[in-house]
Amino acid sequence: xxxxxxELPPLPSAVDGKVVLRLAPYPxxxxxxxxxxxxxxxxxxxxxxxxxxxxxxxxxxGSEEKPLLPEAxxxxxxxxxxxxxxxxxVLYKSDRIPLHYEWAxxxxxxxxxxxxxxxxxxxxxxxxxxxxxVHRTQDVDETIAMWKAMLSGEYREGEAxxxxxxxxxxxxxxxxxxxxxxxxxxxxxxxxxxxxxWPMLEFSWAVDDALLGITHVLRGKDLVMEDLMETRIWDDxxxxxxxAFVHFGILRFKDIELSKSTYRKMIAEGRLTGxxxxxxxxxxxxxxxxxxxxxxxxFVLSFGLSLNDIEVPVETLYAENRRRxxxxxxxxxFVPDPVAVEIAGLPPIxxxxxxxxxxxxxxGDREIPVGxxxxxxxxxxxxxxxxxVRLKDFCxxxxxxxxxxxxxxxxxxxxxxxxxxxxxxxLVLPDGSESRGLGExxxxxxxxxxxxxxxxxxxxxxxxxSKAEVRAFFAHR
RNA sequence: GCUCCCGUAGUCUAGUCCGGUCAAGGAUCGGGGCCUUUCGAGCCUCAGACGCGGGUUCGAAUCCCGCCGGGAGCACCA
Numbered sequence: 001x002x003x004x005x006x007e008l009p010p011l012p013s014a015v016d017g018k019v020v021l022r023l024a025p026y027p028x029x030x031x032x033x034x035x036x037x038x039x040x041x042x043x044x045x046x047x048x049x050x051x052x053x054x055x056x057x058x059x060x061x062g063s064e065e066k067p068l069l070p071e072a073x074x075x076x077x078x079x080x081x082x083x084x085x086x087x088x089x090v091l092y093k094s095d096r097i098p099l100h101y102e103w104a105x106x107x108x109x110x111x112x113x114x115x116x117x118x119x120x121x122x123x124x125x126x127x128x129x130x131x132x133x134v135h136r137t138q139d140v141d142e143t144i145a146m147w148k149a150m151l152s153g154e155y156r157e158g159e160a161x162x163x164x165x166x167x168x169x170x171x172x173x174x175x176x177x178x179x180x181x182x183x184x185x186x187x188x189x190x191x192x193x194x195x196x197x198w199p200m201l202e203f204s205w206a207v208d209d210a211l212l213g214i215t216h217v218l219r220g221k222d223l224v225m226e227d228l229m230e231t232r233i234w235d236d237x238x239x240x241x242x243x244a245f246v247h248f249g250i251l252r253f254k255d256i257e258l259s260k261s262t263y264r265k266m267i268a269e270g271r272l273t274g275x276x277x278x279x280x281x282x283x284x285x286x287x288x289x290x291x292x293x294x295x296x297x298x299f300v301l302s303f304g305l306s307l308n309d310i311e312v313p314v315e316t317l318y319a320e321n322r323r324r325x326x327x328x329x330x331x332x333x334f335v336p337d338p339v340a341v342e343i344a345g346l347p348p349i350x351x352x353x354x355x356x357x358x359x360x361x362x363x364g365d366r367e368i369p370v371g372x373x374x375x376x377x378x379x380x381x382x383x384x385x386x387x388x389v390r391l392k393d394f395c396x397x398x399x400x401x402x403x404x405x406x407x408x409x410x411x412x413x414x415x416x417x418x419x420x421x422x423x424x425x426x427l428v429l430p431d432g433s434e435s436r437g438l439g440e441x442x443x444x445x446x447x448x449x450x451x452x453x454x455x456x457x458x459x460x461x462x463x464x465x466s467k468a469e470v471r472a473f474f475a476h477r
Numbered sequence: 478g479c480u481c482c483c484g485u486a487g488u489c490u491a492g493u494c495c496g497g498u499c500a501a502g503g504a505u506c507g508g509g510g511c512c513u514u515u516c517g518a519g520c521c522u523c524a525g526a527c528g529c530g531g532g533u534u535c536g537a538a539u540c541c542c543g544c545c546g547g548g549a550g551c552a553c554c555a
Contacts, residue, residue, distance in 0.1 A: 024555085025555095026554085026555050028554095028555085058555065060554095060555085061554095062554060062555075063552080063553085063554045063555085064554090065554070066554050066555065116553095119553090120552080120553055123553080124552085127551095157553085158553065160553090161553050162553095163553095170480090171479060171480060172479065172480040172481080172550085172551065173478095173479065173480080173551050174479095174480075174550065174551040174552090175480080175551085176551095179552080179553050181553085182553035183553080184553085198553095200552095200553080200554085200555090201554075201555055220549090221481090221482065221483090221548085221549060221550090222549055222550065223549095223550090223555090224481065224482075224549080224550075225480085225481080225549095225550060225551080226555095228481095247482085249482085249483075249548085249549090250548070250549065254488085302489070302490070302504075303489070303490075304490070304491090306483090306489090306490075307482060307483060308482095308483055308484075308489090308490095308547095308548090309482085309483070309547080309548045309549070310488085310489065310490095311488080311489095312488065312489060312505095313488065313489090313505085313506085315488095315505075315506075316488075316489070316504080316505055316506090319504085319505060319506090320504095320505095322517080322518085323518090326517070326518055327518085329517090331515075331517085333515095354514085355514095358513070358514085358515085358517090358518080359513090359518065359519080390514070392514055392515070393514060394514095410514050411514090412514090414516095415514055415515065416515090417515075453515085453517065453518095454515095455515040455516090455517080456515045456516055456517080457515090457516090457517095458516095458517080459517085477516080477517070
């Protein structure tokens with residue numbers, strides 16, 4: 001196969017122009033690299049079939065441990081926009097609660113569902129023991145009355161839930177009378193305290209996937225049980241038109257643990273600098289490092305629809321990104337941990353020229369002022385001290401604190417970068433640490449968003465430029 | 478434990494449905510070389526895989542059975 005984006009397998013019974021897909025982010029924080037598979041796959045298929053992609057915020061009330069975050073709605077959209085995901089409509093689960101109630105009432109009326117007053121602990125124990133509680137067999141009128149009481153606030157949080165009568169003896173414990181609605185007295189960032197009875201994910205999707213005319217649900221393998229639940233609810237309600245379910249395996253990254261709630265906590269505690277801290281692996285942080293959306297896309301889409309659970313090294317993403325930024329990135333010298341070196345016997349030269357990009361001569365040269373006092377990286381200094389090295393694009397010296405000039409001509413010896421005087425640079429690394437040093441003078445005239453390559457260090461995106469210093473974010477080698 | 482899913486090189490993936498064109502293709506990683514005033518890029522090259530065992534068949538990565546290994550789910554989260 002030729003290089004280039006791999007073609008995705010076709011979607012089952014997909015008709016060009018008729019496909020409707022949906023994205024279901026839970027707004028607890030910005031999207032991160034681990035969410036990329038879901039949203040990019042949906043976007044790619046929507047485009048391929050000239051269909052519609054709906055952004056449906058999954059903002060049911062969540063839980064104490066996983067609360068909704070008001071600013072997450074915009075953070076999610078910002079990330080999607082950066083990633084080039086095009087959706088045609090934005091919807092909120094929290095606007096659709098009355099529809100969920102309607103469906104619930106149908107199930108309650110037919111006796112397919114019931115209101116249960118058992119507390120969470122009892123419910124769990126009964127489930128384990130495959131034991132039904134008294135409420136399962138109460139009559140419909142009573143159930144309806146209890147439902148009304150839930151809505152009107154006669155029950156407090158935790159005092160009643162709506163459960164679907166699946167089967168208390170189902171071999172899968174998760175499938176034993178699943179909870180459909182619960183009471184939450186928490187404030188919702190969008191609708192405040194308008195509702196106190198909130199649907200669980202699979203019920204809300206059973207309603208919305210049907211009502212919104214979704215044709216294909218693309219979701220991770222971890223959500224297969226939700227298929228079963230949605231299907232069961234459609235069966236109970238006689239819903240004919242249903243989406244097809246398509247799954248993909250779990251995507252993990254080697255040595256990276258992703259968790260929106262953990263990062264949110266760490267940001268609150270000041271242990272991370274913000275939602276675009278590189279340690280969060282949020283889309284915002286990738287942008288900040290100079291990762292191209294197209295690189296992310298091709299990288300993630302290359303996994304296809306495989307049901308394999310995979311663990312991939314981020315280096316593969318870096319390789320994809322390097323291909324894209326290498327041509328554009330101009331080359332500059334950055335000397336981390338500078339060590340001062342004074343060169344004796346230097347001919348009177350004031351400046352040297354070096355190409356901005358070795359493969360694109362048309363881009364011109366950069367001028368670097370030179371003089372007897374230079375700085376080299378501490379690491380290079382200790383490695384080459386006492387040996388002859390070439391200060392790249394300048395001259396050859398015997399390296400020491402008091403170095404001696406050898407010659408000007410290019411020699412086949414180790415070449416290191418150097419700076420006479422320049423601008424303070426600090427480079428933020430992916431692990432959050434910072435590398436401080438000096439950049440050649442031209443670095444001060446770079447603009448925010450420029451992606452450059454610090455020779456022998458790697459690619460970085462310029463994040464902030466001021467008189468005093470330049471801050472850059474390291475992308476990768 | 479129960480339910481479901483998956484097993485092609487170090488990693489990811491194509492091929493598996495409809496057995497032969499697969500003495501298994503691509504990417505990445507690794508080795509070597511060329512080129513290059515970067516430890517980057519480019520070019521050439523080498524190495525590396527069908528989890529195991531049976532069966533069906535003229536023929537199996539592809540079909541069947543068993544085993545082994547890995548993963549996910551089992552919340553009044555999503």
